[in-house]
Amino acid sequence: MTELRDFLDAEYALQRDESAWEGAAKKVAASALVQANVSVGEMRQRLSSQPEARRSLVKQWLVTLREQGVPLPGDSMVRAYVGLGGLAIALGAIFGLVAGKTALMTTAGQPINLWLFLGVLVFLQVGLLLAGFVFAAVAKVRGKEWLGLLGRFSQTIFRWKWVKHHAEREMLGALPETSRVEQWIWLGFTQRFAVAFNLGAAISFVALLLFSELQFGWSTTPDSFKSTALESLVDVLAAPWAWAAPESWSPSADFIAGTRWETLEGNFRNPSVDGREWWPFLLMSLLVWGLLPRILLLSWMESRKRKALQSLTWNHRGYQRWVEIMFPLQACSTRTPVDAIEEVTASSTKQSDSRKGILWGAWPLEIGEENLFARHSPLTALHFPSSSLVYAGGQGLEQEADIITQLSGSKLAELWVFVEAGESPDKRLTSFLGKLRQTVGKDCPIHILPLEHHAGQWPAASDRDLEIWTRTLSSLRDRQLSVRRIAAS
């Protein structure tokens, strides 16, 4: 039932004002994108094609909502259902015990009336079962839900009454997805009752068998009633087990004729028969015709319920709005994994003299020292002194070789490489990074910081560029190498 709780909660929450759940949804969306490492567009596609993905995302969202203490009715409704299921079983059992006891009523000196027993515990049960099927068939043909008006009514009342302390009633008015499941829950209650009833009857029968002597007999007022009629009835009832069970479980014609009770004489027609020997047949009738169909029906309904739960698709309009808020269409063109890139702040970097920086690439000539170390430049923000900055990656290869010689043998705390964000990394850079790694040892952190420079300004690198950098450099499989970004100002 825990799943049902989720569906109730989700449908309920979606009917509420967005402000109640938007925050949680966005949070879940962000972490889902990072976890799955896909773009918004891919995520939307995945959600539209995989019900499993929808389900798990809804689930995460609900967990977040619950953590935030947003009141949701699912828990209490599910508890109520469990309670109602228990109640159905208890009532069924009590009724069954009483009915069993009643059917086995004896009048002093007379055997138990076979008709009464069969009537109440077999024929009536089979009749009720058939009536149920007919009702279902009619409902189906007429295109109505199984539950019918009464069922709906009680369902609504139940929702309102039970949940009024936990949630806003009006919102529970329409939970179209979950009510498809609820139908099977309510039908399940009726079968729980029936199973418990038959079990109760069987228990009282067995108890009486054990603790008292039960003689069974039958009689009719018109003497013309032939015992062959009862014989064929018994044959039909015993047919399911007659082929396998011992002979005494399917009464013989002689036995049936013999146990006709002669009220006037106060004995069986054949005084030598023992009316007790009816019991195996009666017990089997009770179990096979009363209990078994109900158990089958109950398990079928349970499986239907599970199926209905599994087939809840999360595709209705409220849900679509939810997706729209989490993964807006406009965001489709940008990929989000860049959110996972750590931002650089002055306090997050080590300030030590054994820090080196490399300005990589043919940056335009106009960024001289005064630009690089201007007040608002990222290098200044990182407290990077000009003395620890070297240049490489421009025209000619000498600088790269120089840096490698210069760094070999020195112990560095960390190494920063400042690159031009819009120039995607090429093999010249990656093979230089490989040489650097060999020179500084495998534990020295190397940070790549993609930068943009426009007319004296240092705007943040675009998400597209950052993605190119992270995707390309992650293929180097260097754990101590990371792409960083500056906070957008």
Place this chain on the structure above:
Amino acid sequence: MSSESLPTFVVVGHVNKGKSSVVATLLEDPSIPIDLVPGTTTEAAAYDFKIDGKSIFRLIDTPGFQEAEATLEQLKMRSQNAGDHQNAIRDFIKQFDGSGRFHDEVELLRPLLQVGPVGLLYVVDASRPYRATHEAEMEILRWLGRPGMALMNRIGPEDHAESWRPVLQQFFSVVRDFNAHEANMEARLGLLATFGELHVDWKEPLKTAMDSFAARAKQRVSASASALAQFLVEAWSHVETMNYTPGSADSGANLEGDKLSSRYEKHLRKLEADARRTVEAVYGFAPLDHLEQNFNLTPEDLFDQEGWRFFGLTQTQLTARAAAAGGVVGGSLELITGGLSFGAGVALGSAVGAAGVWFGSHRVAKHWTPKHTRFAKLFPGQHGHMRAFGPIANDAFAYVLLDRALVHLRVVQHRAHARQGPLNLDDTAGFRVGDMAAAQRKVVDRTLHACQSAGKQKQNPGAELVENLASCLQAFAQGS
């Protein structure tokens, strides 16, 4: 034409600047690998433009420069003077071929050494400023002594063409703008014409290729127009039928009615999806994903404004729908276009509720039951045991289908084959129903009404109707 004299152009440039995109767009081939990250193309690959199986010209996509400085250094070590440049390059290739080192440079230089004339297309990204590191690349290319031109692609939004032009002009006789993702037919044909200028023998074949591209474009529009006409006629005349259970109570009847209308919607959506797929195939695309709001035409959706946005209606059309609710029925197109004058503000809000009812699923098309007097005539032999839903009774809705189809065609038609990712159908600039000429609208109107009456009589609307509509749509799509 032997393969030696086949006009051949090698597309080179720095890694990740759109070389493969240029090839894909020029040849209208969406299957060429293109990706965000550098190093997507790892081997040189030849793509031929063919007419009837005969190659007309060839583009060779290459991996692009990754270590131009080091390559140039290697070449310089192998050369004393300008006379032995080509030999130096041969040496270089011989030494590093298969070694793994300078793999990309070897791959891109090799096709340039083949005998016979070979053109060279140097692709740069002019949305980035020129950087001195590119000079080594151009220097190497100059060593090859091949006729070449520079193409300024634009990957980003900015424009730094002015920093590139003076440098490119020193190395290449022709410098052209060419945006691989936005290039329209005209720009592509223009570029092919320039290719023809690179060598005296190439003019003729390139001219043939241009003619063939232009003819193909025409033929694509006409094939798409037929597909759309087929789709619209089918959709507009469609009637969904279903066996009917006599004597069921009202609620049961409603339920069956809902089932019927949802089957109807499903069928229309399927027709639409098929038509779109056909159009995409006509333009040489594998089935594309569509970026647009999903719509669910469940009755509840029909009742709110949001639902109609999902369905593809714009604010204006929504207003038109609201106007229709007010009783201005008929003159279908005027409803949609004229909606503008209603203003999409307050009036809309108040009218939408009523409009939802009017436009509700039962009014998108008529729901026929045996109670209708004409039923027996429409469905002979059905002794009152059948329900029917359709054909489209709502002209505005019919126009919505047309409009959606036109937007889709427009977007597909203008999609460069280098483009990755889904089709964006929310970007609805371009031709729409509202841009049709009065005469064209009249054709559409007449077709619609013919479809409606054909559908009602359970008749096939007929091929002539489809042809008429197709040529109307073709004229419209070609004209804009």
